[in-house]
Amino acid sequence: MNIKLINIGFGNIVSANRIISIVSPESAPIKRTIQEARDRGMLIDATYGRRTRAVIIMDSDHVILSAVQPETVAQRLTNKDDIQDEG
Structure with missing residues (x-):
């Protein structure tokens, strides 16, 4: 199985395979x-106290x-450069 990961900051x-949508808040x-x-x-706050600029909806x-x-x-x-393949 090929797992693709994406940096969200x-x-x-x-x-990346589990993302349904990326929207503005x-x-x-x-x-x-x-x-x-x-x-x-079910909320994961990855903003580190900064302003929320993107909301990512996952299939889970x-x-x-x-x-x-x-x-x-x-x-x-x-x-392709920012997606990391994990084998």
């Missing part, structure tokens, strides 16, 4: 999704907050 890495539905994940204990129902722009995370997904 500050040394935090997630499995500005809209009310996304803020509601974040609060619901927090209530369920986890919601990850990142301080990196959504465009940057998406670019890292498509850029």
